[in-house]
Amino acid sequence: xxxxxxxxxxxxxxxxxxxxxxxxxxxxxxxxxxxxxxxxxxxxxxxxxxxxxxxxxxxxxxxxxxxxxxxxxxxxxxxxxxxxxxxxxxxxxxxxxxxxxxxxxxxxxxxxxxxxxxxxxxxxxxxxxxxxxxxxxxxxxxxxxxxxxxxxxxxxxxxxxxxxxxx
Numbered sequence: 184x185x186x187x188x189x190x191x192x193x194x195x196x197x198x199x200x201x202x203x204x205x206x207x208x209x210x211x212x213x214x215x216x217x218x219x220x221x222x223x224x225x226x227x228x229x230x231x232x233x234x235x236x237x238x239x240x241x242x243x244x245x246x247x248x249x250x251x252x253x254x255x256x257x258x259x260x261x262x263x264x265x266x267x268x269x270x271x272x273x274x275x276x277x278x279x280x281x282x283x284x285x286x287x288x289x290x291x292x293x294x295x296x297x298x299x300x301x302x303x304x305x306x307x308x309x310x311x312x313x314x315x316x317x318x319x320x321x322x323x324x325x326x327x328x329x330x331x332x333x334x335x336x337x338x339x340x341x342x343x344x345x346x347x348x349x350x
């Protein structure tokens with residue numbers, strides 16, 4: 184087993200080699216719209232998965248997949264010539280779904296932004312259901328002398344405090 188760092192380096196090299204070979208060596212016009220986006224190699228360096236995108240419609244995607252399958256041998260030969268491993272890895276081509284997923288995410292973000300704008304517009308004209316300040320404040324209120332009775336106990340009296348402490 185090779186270490187993952189070596190597998191990652193090899194994957195990047197395979198990506199570059201395949202991209203260059205598609206432009207130089209493969210003469211099929213169906214591969215002109217292909218962009219190699221990523222490559223991954225197993226830790227035993229025996230299998231490589233090459234991810235690609237195609238500019239165009241579904242017909243172009245299908246044509247590109249067929250062209251890559253047809254050119255798989257030539258591309259593997261180029262990979263074998265340009266990398267230094269004992270065995271040349273097998274190549275598997277997978278259509279990359281990242282652009283499709285990215286466009287879906289952009290659409291979802293656009294809808295979320297629109298809904299946020301609608302909520303902000305509703306909140307701009309909204310009023311509180313209760314009082315403007317429903318919380319009690321610590322600000323002192325006007326206290327009348329009539330509010331206190333002569334019977335109220337003065338807690339600052341030292342005698343009463345000492346009696347409570349001795350109990």
